Ligand code: TXA
């Protein structure tokens with residue numbers, strides 16, 4: 001199969017209507033999309049990603065009316081509140097309607113819903129009569145793609161089309177939230193931060209206990225090892241990491257990097273000005289670059305633990321687990 005890569009969303013719509021997979025751009029990362037109402041197409045996602053069936057998929061739509069069809073009465077209010085951040089990098093868990101197959105939710109009564117913020121994908125979704133199931137367009141456990149080229153590096157010849165919408169503007173996956181009795185629980189950190197949520201949703205904003213998040217598929221996206229490059233990655237205070245890996249050919253990732261020892265073979269400063277948005281946008285491409293430059297280890301510096309820095313630290317922490 002030859003994989004087309006262009007910005008023709010009508011061609012993408014045609015493939016999707018035929019039950020094929022198309023990689024689509026979003027503001028966060030590229031998604032590997034299928035018609036969410038076609039179980040065979042959805043199965044192709046799991047197979048192509050080599051993703052375990054216990055790990056459920058996010059549904060993407062382009063307006064509140066369509067989103068509401070995916071839930072029942074109990075979920076409507078939460079979706080209406082989420083509209084404040086939509087289109088945007090937020091995914092909400094709501095009780096699923098009968099329209100949503102168990103294969104999408106991996107048997108859970110909750111479904112993940114999001115309206116992504118990318119003009120091409122919004123046009124595509126507007127032209128479709130079905131929602132798109134779309135996990136990140138990478139093989140399970142590897143680094144999420146933020147350009148069409150990243151998608152092609154794994155799926156060229158495997159899927160018929162990548163809808164090329166340019167580099168992703170946010171660069172880390174959406175914030176995932178659910179409701180509980182006390183308020184809002186953040187299951188995955190992203191560009192919609194706790195303080196943004198606090199000012200908009202009633203009640204407290206909390207994180208699930210870390211042991212829960214790390215080991216159990218209850219919050220499946222939070223598997224301990226994730227986003228992993230092939231090269232061993234160490235995450236922490238950069239100066240300490242450098243001193244404990246002096247005998248290794250090291251690649252360095254950080255923000256506003258200091259002058260580094262000559263022994264460092266390759267360094268990527270993902271935001272020389274210390275802008276966390278820029279850092280998030282460049283994070284996954286930098287991990288790929290460091291993974292492909294022939295170093296023995298990748299040393300990743302801690303980011304400031306607020307706003308997008310929290311999402312970046314979360315991804316680097318997972319990338320360091322194996
Ligand atoms: O930014 C994003 O969210 C991107 C773009 C393409 O929209 N998508 C994405 O999908 O990151 P994925 O599949 O790589 O990560 C979604 C996470 C998974 O870890 C999954 O476990 C969790 O969301 N998830 C999906 N549906 C769920 C559900 N019903 N209950 C609990 N977790 C769910």
Ligand code: MG
Pocket residue numbers: 135136144
């Ligand atoms: Mg993913």
